[in-house]
Amino acid sequence: MSVKSAVRVLEIFELLRDHPQGLNIKEIANALDFPQSSTFHLVKTLYERGYLSLAELKKYKLGPKLIQLGTRSMESMDLTRDARLPLTRLMEQVEETVFMAILSDGEMVYVAKVDNNRSIRTTAQIGSRKPMYCTGLGKAILAFLPKERRAKMLAHTPLVPLTENTVTDHEEFERLLEHYKEQGYATDDGENEEGLYCIAAPVFEANGQVIAAVSVAGPKERMIKRHEFIVFHLTQTTKLISRNMGFMA
Template sequence: MSVKSAERVLRIFELLSANIDGMTIKEISETLQLPQSSTSGLIKTLLNENYLSVNQQNHFILGPKLIPVGNAAMESLDISSLGHSSLKELMELIEETVFMAVLADQELVYVAKIDSNRSIRTSAYPGGQKPLYCTGLGKAYLAFMNEADRADYLNTIELKPITKQTITDKEKLEEKLQEYKQQGYSIDNEENEDGLYCLAAPIFDMKGAIQAAISVAGPKERMLRQEDSIIKHLKQKANDISAKLGYVRKEGV
């Protein structure tokens, strides 16, 4: 049994987290389709308890008391556990091997791998490390990390050829990364392992920073036959996991 006032408080928090410039009581009540009188009462209570604040435009915004709550929640999240069900669903939809990886010391570290019933031979395994510049997961990180970190990486790394398809020209790589950022996913076209084609998408946290990436990998010919379907499901599952980390996608993004 749900408690109506508690549900309304949660909807207010969700709404204001997506509107960082704040909103008036009237805007909140109209957006959530709530009576203005009860909305006003809830807002005043949350304001008195410091769960909400008022900015210079006299709009209500999220308050300082939510900061330690959010930090504690983030520390308790295990991203691979949070994403497991989505990764399993993705594997079942696509019937190809699915991975999740995080960044550690400018290298990719695999934290999850879910094999399909037609598993591929690959050198990637949980706990294993790979370069960023030649993997789909790594290029998702490079495409969506902040510009200063990407520039620092590209200025210090040597782009060694892993296969004949590895991109070793930094200008060409940067062009590809801009393309990947625009389309919302990255591609590894046999750049890390011969015959292996990979599509990867970013996982964002509540601040919009990339925290992980997920991918689908398989033999190139088989992957290309269902590429559009893979991209659709990959991006959807990436969005689902990002939402579990508190990420709120802005309109038009």
């Protein structure tokens, strides 16, 4: 079921895409057959948030915020495509399931998964979303976010226990994130799914900001026995993907 106001916003964007010189509110309302009063409020909100800009003669055009969002979207798609070969090589080296995820609206979203023939069953699939605080991927991203942004996210994130291993104390969680940042990778010891152990490392874009994370996941006993071996190949892979994204450490 579509939301009327959201559909109208998208129709405004699509209309202005075809009118680079801009349209005024009356022209937008007439072209889309919207009431002029509601068009005014929608356009005003979009302008105040940077999604529209105001040109001469009170004409509105697509704004700079859309460029930022479009650029981020393209980067995500390029990241997924360009990382495919390194992720496959990593799976072959460590012989475990490999994942990659990005941050989206306060959660992590799986954008790649490379199965091994001895993979264990997991609910994680491409496109599925998980909380940041109880996954290796999410914690690897959180650990390397700017502190202000991280604090703002965590202030609105209840640490709900999903298993008996989930960390639910905010102070302890912050200490863990600092530890992960120092060592360069994060772990998930059955905190999201019982029996599943993950090691995850961050991926950076050209400006040095964390853009994604890659993880190796498998049964705890098997992962612990090969911990250093997995960490080495995992971090070599994330460094390679980061370089491909323009990051120079």
